[in-house]
Amino acid sequence: EAQVTQNPRYLITVTGKKLTVTCSQNMNHEYMSWYRQDPGLGLRQIYYSMNVEVTDKGDVPEGYKVSRKEKRNFPLILESPSPNQTSLYFCASSFAGADTEAFFGQGTRLTVV
Amino acid sequence: SQKIEQNSEALNIQEGKTATLTCNYTNYSPAYLQWYRQDPGRGPVFLLLIRENEKEKRKERLKVTFDTTLKQSLFHITASQPADSATYLCALEGYGGSQGNLIFGKGTKLSVKP
Numbered sequence: 001e002a003q004v005t006q007n008p009r010y011l012i013t014v015t016g017k018k019l020t021v022t023c024s025q026n027m028n029h030e031y032m033s034w035y036r037q038d039p040g041l042g043l044r045q046i047y048y049s050m051n052v053e054v055t056d057k058g059d060v061p062e063g064y065k066v067s068r069k070e071k072r073n074f075p076l077i078l079e080s081p082s083p084n085q086t087s088l089y090f091c092a093s094s095f096a097g098a099d100t101e102a103f104f105g106q107g108t109r110l111t112v113v
Numbered sequence: 114s115q116k117i118e119q120n121s122e123a124l125n126i127q128e129g130k131t132a133t134l135t136c137n138y139t140n141y142s143p144a145y146l147q148w149y150r151q152d153p154g155r156g157p158v159f160l161l162l163i164r165e166n167e168k169e170k171r172k173e174r175l176k177v178t179f180d181t182t183l184k185q186s187l188f189h190i191t192a193s194q195p196a197d198s199a200t201y202l203c204a205l206e207g208y209g210g211s212q213g214n215l216i217f218g219k220g221t222k223l224s225v226k227p
Contacts, residue, residue: 004156033214042219043157043202058214090156092215099145099164102204102215104156 002027006091006105013081013112021076021108023091029103030096032074033058034066036087037107043090049074050096081112116140119203119218126193127226134188134221136203143205146179146186151200151220160201161188193225 004025013019025032033048035058045058049068063085065077074093078085091105120135136146145164149157163170163179163186170177176189190197200220 035217040219043217045214045216048214056214059216088154092156099147099162101147101159101162102149102157104158107154107156109154 002103004091004093004103004105006089006108008108009106010109011111013110015082015112016080019078019081019110021078021089021091021110023074023076023105024072025074025091025093025103026072027093027095027103028071029093030071031102032068032091032093033102034064034074034076035090035092036060036085037090038087046076046089081110083112086110086112117203117205117216117218119201119221121221122219123222123224125224125226128194130193132190132193132197132223132225134201134203134223136186136188136218138184138205141205142181145206146177147204147215148175148177148186148188149202149204149217151202153200157202157217190223193223195225195227198223198225 007022030051034046035043037043044060046064047066049055089108092102094100094102116139118137126132147162148160151157161177163177174191178187200222202217202220204215204217
């Protein structure tokens with residue numbers, strides 16, 4: 001089954017404790033991206049990647065890191081999480097080329113206390 | 114920078130009526146625009162894409178229009194059902210035309226009452 005898989009689905013952590021949210025897709029998509037979704041603010045893009053070893057900042061990259069060492073994986077790293085990073089996170093992927101739809105993961109609900 | 118606005122945060126309609134949702138954008142001329150459906154706590158799911166040279170696109174009970182002069186897209190659900198209740202998001206490619214860089218509106222929450 002074609003899908004984007006995020007782990008974990010839920011995570012509660014403490015301020016400053018490094019964490020990684022994994023994202024994997026099995027559709028051989030070139031593009032992958034991370035979004036956070038907050039009430040009243042909608043979906044905001046954190047980082048995106050157009051292919052292996054190619055990443056770029058989205059609208060809200062501060063406090064996050066990403067890497068794209070393999071085509072299928074695009075982990076999101078929070079080196080020193082803070083409470084303002086409490087949010088619902090989504091990973092998405094799509095084919096390259098014009099006007100292709102994005103496929104989203106199930107989401108990761110992160111709480112930083 | 115480009116801006117996307119979905120005019121209504123919430124829209125309540127009666128079952129059987131047509132729901133019409135609006136998406137406006139500024140400071141950009143996208144080659145296409147997409148609409149997604151999102152249920153609570155779940156990831157958005159793609160519904161329809163319309164290109165700048167298309168005035169209208171249909172899929173079953175869904176219809177999307179794209180007016181590049183007005184910089185507006187309208188999303189219609191005809192014969193609406195309670196199962197259509199969800200948040201609907203419009204999205205377009207980010208500045209520079211990078212297809213991996215989709216920018217989303219804040220969404221309109223549609224409630225269809227029986």
